Amino acid sequence: MIKSEYRKRDALDFARILYNKELTPLELMECAISRAEEVNPKINALCNLNFEHGRELARSATLKGRFGALPFLLKDSGLAYPELLNSFGSRLFAGLKINFNSTLTHRFLEDGLLPFGRTTVPEFSMAPTTEAVQNGGPTRNPWDRTRSPGGSSGGAGAAVAAGIVPLAHGSDGGGSIRIPASCCGIYGLKPSRGLIPAGPARGEGWGGLATDGVLSRSVRDTAAALDGVAGMEIGAPYAAPSKTSPYAFEIDKPFKRPRRIAMWSIGFEDIPVDPECFAALRTAKALLEKMGHEIVDAPLPPINFSKFVEAQINVMAANVTVTVNGKVRNDPSSGWQEKLEPAILDAYRRGKALSAETYALAIARFHTIGRQLETYIRDYDFILTPTLMQPPAELGVITTDDDFFGFRTKISRYATFLAIINASGQPAASLPLHWSESGLPIGVQLIAPFGGEADLLRMSARLEEAQPWFDRVPDI
Known part of the structure; x- marks a missing residue:
């Protein structure tokens, strides 16, 4: 398959080709590896690569599931898969091997997805840009390499946009699927809390804020991927x-x-809201109205945003402390603090000093927001917002060279409408419906009631038909 042809197909189209025996799994894997070798030096989106493992999977593959035997990438966020090392974007965890498959990894494999590497993240997935020291330099946006592809699934977003794979794993604890989708001009859906399994090693992430999903270039690929992995897990604390x-x-x-x-x-x-992000909102509004839907310029729900941001900071800091202590508690060596970036080390110290009462109150605030937003959306079928308040951030603007509170507060002004939907647990998607005058993709977010993935995907598909984005690819 020639390179130009490889980039013109989505995951389901490749699955059709595989099932029709027009291409072997190994031939397709070689296409993905070739593309990775060609473009990754320019964007630094991949890490912990194991091309030989990918080839071995492809050679022995029996076509199965929705995707047959499709090359795939896992985010470097700790999703357990022994054949690919982890780092969590941190020098402290470089080379970590987890000796079992997560439930989600197992479901990916059973649906015909073949992992051959991981995608870069900021340290502990804590940032809306992907500039971890562990990655040896920033991950770059394929549309403009002076800008970030977003985070924390920044490597995944960049890899899909650059045509390394048509579909990649992502996760979202405060916008981490939707931010890269917006920055990279692709589709990203954060599922409802409890729809995607988190086990077996844990029941939740970040106090219920975090979930997993995929980034793709077509709505139908995301729908098919969710069909393969969605569903309650035995013993899980939540269920959608x-x-x-x-x-x-x-x-x-x-x-x-x-x-x-x-x-x-x-x-x-x-x-x-930046004028370009507002223009994206107007574009979406016009498309929806042309379809016959009613758009109401509605008041915001009465959420105390500053208190929410503080609660989010406290829960994230507590989780940093748990993660780091799991590594260093029994390690007599000193100097591990130097392996953490400044904001993350500050988060560790903040989390260590956090009281049980403060943590419990933060979780209670998330639950309150969930009730507020689910009550609010009863008067509507969807909520439409800008995905981000500004175009894709320039590299070096949102960095961990700060205290954790200041770092996360800055993020809250960039991704204002995202993390509250992690608190509510509702599904939300970023759609690439607008490009700026300078050629940067600008996403809009569509939010549905809890458990409303079917309607959200359906409306996303109608918008994709009205203003297709699949053929808009960066020149890299």
Whole structure:
């Protein structure tokens, strides 16, 4: 398969080709490896690569699942898979091997996805850019290499946008799927809390904020991937509503009535929306109205945003402390602090000093926001927002060379509408419907009620039909 042809197909199209025996799994894996070798030196999106393992998987592959035997990338966020080392974007954890498969990894494998490497993340997935020291330099946006592809799934977003793979694993604890989707001009959906398994080694991430998913270039690929991995896990602390039929079937169904959509055009505490991000919002509004849906310029729900940001900071800091202590508690050697970036080391110290009461109150605030937002959305079918308040950040602007509170507060003004949806547990997607005058992708976010993935995917598919983005690829 020639390089130009490889980039013109999505994951399901490759699956069709594999099942039709027009291409072998090894030939397809070689396409992905070749593309990785060609473009990764320019964008630094991949780490912990194991090309020989990918080839071995492909040679022995029996076509199965929705994707047959598709080259795939796992995020360097600790998703357990023994054949690919981890670092969590941290020098402290470089070379970590986890000797079992997570439930999610198992479901990926059973659906015909073949991992041959991991994608870069910021340290402990704590940033909306991907500039970890462990990565040997920043991960760069394929559309403009002076800018970030987002984070924390920044490597995944860059790899999909640059055509290394059509589909990649991501995770989202405060916007980490939706931010790279917006910055890289691709599709990214954060599922409802409890829809995607987190076990067996843990029940939740970041107090219930975090979940896993994928980034893709087509809505149908994300729908198919969710069909393969969604579903309650035995012993899990959360469960999202069960789907009534496969998402891949649902996306083709028409809406039986026009939808009522709340639009948020100004941030909490009057955080401003950049004109390009506002233009993206107007683009989405016009497309939806042309389809016959009602868009309401709605008031924001009465969320105390500063208190939420503080709660998020405290829960994240507590989790940094747990993660680091798991590594160093029984390590008599000194100097491990030097392996952590400044904001992350500050987060460790903050988490270590955190009281049980403060942590419990932070979790209670997340639950309150969940009730507020689910009550709010009863008057609507969706909420429409800018994904980010600004275009993709320039490299070096949002860095860990700061205290943790200042670092995360800066992030809250960049990704204002994202982490609150992690607190509510509702599904949300970033759609690439607008490009700036300078050629940067600018996403819009669509939020659905809890468990509303089918409707969210269906509306995403209608928007994709109205304003296709698949053929918009960066020149790299």
